[in-house]
Amino acid sequence: MMTQIETTVHYDNGFGDEEDYMIQEDEWDRDMLLDPAWEKQQRKTFTAWCNSHLRKAETQIENIEDDFRNGLKLMLLLEVISGERLPKPDRGKMRFHKIANVNKALDFITSKGVKLVSIGAEEIVDGNVKMTLGMIWTIILRFAIQDISVEETSAKEGLLLWCQRKTAPYRNVNVQNFHVSWKDGLAFCALIHRHRPDLIDYAKLNKDDPMGNLNLAFEIAEKHLDIPKMLDAEDIINTPKPDERAIMTYVSCFYHAFAGAEQAETAANRICKVLGVNQENEKLMEEYERLASELLEWIRRTTPWLENRAAEKTMVEMQRKLEDFRDYRRMHKPPKVQEKCQLEISFNTLQTKLRISNRPAFMPSEGKMVSDISSAWQGLEGAEKGYEEWLLTEIRRLERLDHLAEKFCQKATTHETWASELILSQKDYETATLTEVRALLRKHESFESDLAAHQDRVEQIAAIAQELNELDYHGVAAVNQRCQSICDLWDQLGTLTQKRREALERTEKLLETIDQLFLEFAKRSAPFNNWMEGAMEDLQDMFIVHTIDEVHSLISAHEQFKATLPEADGERQAILGIHNEVQKISQSYGIKANLINLYSTITTEQLLAKWDKVKKLVPQREGSLHEELARQHTNERLRQQFAAQANLIGPWIQTRMEEIGRCSLEVGGTLEDQMTQLKQFEHVILTYKPNIDKLEGDHQHIQESLVFDNKHTNYTMEHIRVGWELLLTTIARTINEIETQILTRDAKGISQEQMHEFRSSFNHFDRKKHGAMDTDDFRACLISMGYDLGEVEFARIMMLVDPSATGMVSFQSFIDFMTRETADMDTAEQVVASFRILAADKPYILVEDLRRELPPDQAEYCILRMPHYSGPGKSAGALDYTAFSTALYGESDL
Numbered sequence: 001m002m003t004q005i006e007t008t009v010h011y012d013n014g015f016g017d018e019e020d021y022m023i024q025e026d027e028w029d030r031d032m033l034l035d036p037a038w039e040k041q042q043r044k045t046f047t048a049w050c051n052s053h054l055r056k057a058e059t060q061i062e063n064i065e066d067d068f069r070n071g072l073k074l075m076l077l078l079e080v081i082s083g084e085r086l087p088k089p090d091r092g093k094m095r096f097h098k099i100a101n102v103n104k105a106l107d108f109i110t111s112k113g114v115k116l117v118s119i120g121a122e123e124i125v126d127g128n129v130k131m132t133l134g135m136i137w138t139i140i141l142r143f144a145i146q147d148i149s150v151e152e153t154s155a156k157e158g159l160l161l162w163c164q165r166k167t168a169p170y171r172n173v174n175v176q177n178f179h180v181s182w183k184d185g186l187a188f189c190a191l192i193h194r195h196r197p198d199l200i201d202y203a204k205l206n207k208d209d210p211m212g213n214l215n216l217a218f219e220i221a222e223k224h225l226d227i228p229k230m231l232d233a234e235d236i237i238n239t240p241k242p243d244e245r246a247i248m249t250y251v252s253c254f255y256h257a258f259a260g261a262e263q264a265e266t267a268a269n270r271i272c273k274v275l276g277v278n279q280e281n282e283k284l285m286e287e288y289e290r291l292a293s294e295l296l297e298w299i300r301r302t303t304p305w306l307e308n309r310a311a312e313k314t315m316v317e318m319q320r321k322l323e324d325f326r327d328y329r330r331m332h333k334p335p336k337v338q339e340k341c342q343l344e345i346s347f348n349t350l351q352t353k354l355r356i357s358n359r360p361a362f363m364p365s366e367g368k369m370v371s372d373i374s375s376a377w378q379g380l381e382g383a384e385k386g387y388e389e390w391l392l393t394e395i396r397r398l399e400r401l402d403h404l405a406e407k408f409c410q411k412a413t414t415h416e417t418w419a420s421e422l423i424l425s426q427k428d429y430e431t432a433t434l435t436e437v438r439a440l441l442r443k444h445e446s447f448e449s450d451l452a453a454h455q456d457r458v459e460q461i462a463a464i465a466q467e468l469n470e471l472d473y474h475g476v477a478a479v480n481q482r483c484q485s486i487c488d489l490w491d492q493l494g495t496l497t498q499k500r501r502e503a504l505e506r507t508e509k510l511l512e513t514i515d516q517l518f519l520e521f522a523k524r525s526a527p528f529n530n531w532m533e534g535a536m537e538d539l540q541d542m543f544i545v546h547t548i549d550e551v552h553s554l555i556s557a558h559e560q561f562k563a564t565l566p567e568a569d570g571e572r573q574a575i576l577g578i579h580n581e582v583q584k585i586s587q588s589y590g591i592k593a594n595l596i597n598l599y600s601t602i603t604t605e606q607l608l609a610k611w612d613k614v615k616k617l618v619p620q621r622e623g624s625l626h627e628e629l630a631r632q633h634t635n636e637r638l639r640q641q642f643a644a645q646a647n648l649i650g651p652w653i654q655t656r657m658e659e660i661g662r663c664s665l666e667v668g669g670t671l672e673d674q675m676t677q678l679k680q681f682e683h684v685i686l687t688y689k690p691n692i693d694k695l696e697g698d699h700q701h702i703q704e705s706l707v708f709d710n711k712h713t714n715y716t717m718e719h720i721r722v723g724w725e726l727l728l729t730t731i732a733r734t735i736n737e738i739e740t741q742i743l744t745r746d747a748k749g750i751s752q753e754q755m756h757e758f759r760s761s762f763n764h765f766d767r768k769k770h771g772a773m774d775t776d777d778f779r780a781c782l783i784s785m786g787y788d789l790g791e792v793e794f795a796r797i798m799m800l801v802d803p804s805a806t807g808m809v810s811f812q813s814f815i816d817f818m819t820r821e822t823a824d825m826d827t828a829e830q831v832v833a834s835f836r837i838l839a840a841d842k843p844y845i846l847v848e849d850l851r852r853e854l855p856p857d858q859a860e861y862c863i864l865r866m867p868h869y870s871g872p873g874k875s876a877g878a879l880d881y882t883a884f885s886t887a888l889y890g891e892s893d894l
Contacts, residue, residue: 038243039133041235045246046136048230049144052253053080064136065129071101074124078108081143098125106135114142137245144252159248162255163187166194169852172207178244178251183236185213191251192220194852195258199224210237227253267834268853274831275858277357278888284350285362291343292368298336299376302328306383309390315398322391322703329388329721330696340377341729344370345736352740355816356747358827358889388718392708399706403544404464405479411461412482414537439598442519446526446600447497458490521578522600528571529602532610535561539617543628546708548636551629558621565618572611579604635707642698643712649691650715653723656685657730664734664771670752671745675738682731692724737812744815758818761785762811772808828889835881844869844878 043064051060057076061067068074070093075086087104090097102121110116116138123131141155148158160175167173170190175181182188184207193202199220205213214233221227230250236242311318347370350362465483538561545551663677699717702710745755765773765781773781775798782789782797789797801813838853839845845866850859862884869878 035243037235037239038246039129041231041239041243041246042133042137043129044232045230045243045249046133046140048228049140049249049253050077050136052228053077056080065127065132068102068132069125069127070098071105071121071124074105075101075108078105078139081139082108082112095125109139109142112142114138140245140249140252144256145248148252148255156248159252159255163191163251166191168855170194170202178247179241182247182251183242184210185217185233188217188221188254189213191254191258192217192225196224221254225254225257227257267837270834271831271838271862272854272858274888275861277353278359279861281350281354281357281359281362284346284353288343288346288350288362289365289368291339291346292364292373295336295339295343295373296368296376299380303380303383306380306387311394315395315402318391318395318398322388322395325388325391326700334725337725337729340373341732343373345732348736348740352743352812356744360889392703395706396708400544403542404467407464407542410542411457411464412486414457439518442522442599443601446522449526450530458486461486517578517581518597518599521575521597522602524571524578525575525600525602525607528568528575529607529610531568532607532614535614536610536617539614539621545628545632548629548632551625551632555625555629558625562618572607575607576604635702635705638698638702638705638707639710640712642695642702643710643715645691645695645698646713646715646720649695649720650723652688653720653727656681656727660730660734664737671738671742671755675735675742678731678735678738682735685727685731692720695720740812741815744812744819750815750819758815759811762814772810773814774809775807778809778814828886831885831888832882835885839881842873843871843882844874845881846875847877847879850879
């Protein structure tokens with residue numbers, strides 16, 4: 001096997017970057033001042049290495065710096081290790097003949113891609129030992145080490161990785177370099193035992209006996225592996241840092257001697273790769289199940305809360321509910337929207353990885369499909385829809401109820417106070433004089449006039465009570481009781497008034513004297529007094545408005561009331577004139593009697609006091625109205641501020657949605673260009689988030705100010721929230737689609753031109769621009785690409801691209817179909833063949849085979865899941881690798 005490797009004619013630079021390799025050589029060759037111990041080790045190792053090849057030509061060298069001086073054996077060595085013929089050597093013994101031969105050898109080395117630095121033919125001919133050793137080391141690197149390749153590393157790194165992989169399971173062995181890691185001899189013994197366990201009993205080796213370990217490894221290698229002894233155990237032990245080149249040369253002989261085991265290592269690598277993919281997919285499945293369970297549990301807990309429409313009794317409790325809902329929409333729901341989107345992306349990525357690795361599709365446990373989560377989410381949003389509007393409606397209702405209840409209490413108190421001052425049951429007319437009786441009769445007539453005016457107030461109180469009943473006011477029982485008491489009192493007043501009038505009319509027939517002047521005073525003062533009481537009540541009446549126009553309406557009514565004050569003042573002066581006339585007559589005619597107006601309870605002092613109060617209430621009312629006007633202007637500014645932001649953000653979101661849609665349909669650039677553009681869009685969107693938060697803050701201020709409508713914009717906060725959430729979901733899903741396309745393209749070897757062709761064909765036949773082709777469009781697309789379709793064949797293709805029978809073909813399904821038959825992927829048969837190599841062609845494999853050939857974690861993975869072999873020729877502990885391999889690809893019931 002070693003001879004076959006060494007006689008390969010065609011040179012393939014395994015480094016991938018020739019410049020890096022040559023730079024490394026330059027660094028080694030410039031170090032011309034060798035340590036004497038290293039020089040001794042190199043001289044012996046290189047001499048033995050050269051003789052291991054020269055013996056094939058039935059010759060050898062004794063002194064490495066002298067025997068290569070004429071160039072003849074140097075050219076012979078190159079012919080043996082390369083398998084090629086060099087130019088005919090010069091047979092003369094002159095110096096120039098020797099230089100010519102050495103130059104031919106050096107030219108041949110250079111022709112193999114090796115850059116010789118500071119090594120000339122003259123130094124070799126002159127017997128320069130350091131130059132000669134450097135030249136031999138260059139030959140060893142090129143023909144014995146450079147072509148070593150393990151996984152994705154080569155040359156020195158590849159050889160080191162090979163040693164690490166082979167010695168990993170052995171105790172007390174840790175290969176990190178080609179000097180001190182080999183001093184105790186265990187690494188050499190481990191290499192031999194790994195490939196020929198029959199030659200060494202590794203368990204009996206002692207780390208504290210390096211001399212014995214080294215000599216044992218050297219003797220066995222020379223006797224059984226045909227590897228000459230190139231090192232001395234004493235030199236390695238007594239040197240603090242053994243020569244790296246000497247040990248690399250000797251270890252490379254082990255690599256070539258054991259090259260026959262490379263096939264088994266390749267098979268083990270394939271199995272490791274397949275098992276690694278399977279383990280990763282299982283972790284993704286478990287993570288999906290966990291996230292799906294948590295999201296569904298949150299939806300299950302949240303939905304009943306949103307469905308609860310039980311109204312609270314007070315404004316404070318309802319406003320607390322509104323604040324809870326705001327916290328839900330701004331803090332609790334957005335992370336769950338992201339979790340739902342990420343769950344869908346993880347599911348799609350997992351399915352793509354399973355499809356690319358030729359694994360069966362992932363079926364989540366019952367109730368945890370993406371469709372189940374979407375259905376539960378729709379139920380959540382259905383419960384959420386209208387919840388905020390219901391809360392605001394209830395707050396408006398409770399606000400009106402509180403206002404009506406306060407208004408009811410004010411009017412009821414005023415009426416009860418007025419009624420408590422009346423005295424209708426006394427019989428003062430029985431001892432009164434005629435004048436007094438007439439005064440009592442006129443006084444009663446004045447009272448009846450006042451009573452008629454109070455009828456409207458009683459009806460207003462009853463109407464307010466009725467409205468509180470209809471609006472389900474929480475204190476309606478107390479309201480009804482008080483309203484009934486007022487109505488009963490009103491009925492009693494009516495009865496008493498009627499009885500008193502009848503008594504006075506009977507007395508009037510007996511009493512005829514009346515004081516006309518007092519009567520006129522009474523008749524004019526009563527309505528004026530009633531007007532002032534009504535004015536005071538109106539000026540103190542509470543009001544509730546929501547717009548500037550409503551405030552202006554109240555201000556206009558107030559101005560109209562102010563315009564009537566001069567006329568009222570004239571009436572006031574006329575009534576006072578009647579009183580002054582009585583005083584004038586009394587003084588003019590010397591009337592000494594105590595003149596008391598028996599027809600009226602209203603005095604001039606009362607009229608003056610009430611008039612002064614009316615004049616004070618007018619500016620107070622005017623101030624209240626202007627304060628309300630200022631508040632409404634503030635609310636209007638809040639509306640305009642919110643509308644200005646919403647009218648910018650709404651179109652901005654729509655524009656970003658359109659940009660994402662156009663980017664996902666572009667054909668001209670690469671998928672990486674589309675991914676870059678989408679990442680830029682995502683960055684712009686995430687940077688825009690503070691504008692949404694600011695709008696949320698403006699919206700909260702509006703609601704706290706009890707502003708419920710906005711004529712300046714058609715956008716509500718809910719519109720903006722839904723649009724923003726849809727934008728975040730769309731950009732995330734579009735990026736995931738492009739990532740999936742890149743993953744599919746790279747895994748299946750699709751060129752960029754093919755991707756462009758697939759996208760152009762798909763876009764052309766996606767006539768409705770829904771991002772998917774229907775059945776007729778897909779058939780037309782296949783025909784345009786040269787497919788000869790019968791009904792049976794087309795039905796088979798549709799089962800591949802549309803297994804759920806939705807009638808639509810997505811772009812990802814279209815790409816999977818176009819690349820399905822040409823993709824290069826692992827199959828169950830390949831994995832079975834790899835296991836068969838590790839099992840030495842036996843139909844079963846043993847536990848010790850798995851642990852020897854595979855890394856520990858993947859070996860245990862196989863042992864745990866691989867069933868026992870029950871076929872013919874089985875032995876104890878035999879495992880069925882065929883059933884295990886088919887189960888990985890969903891081809892069995894394991």
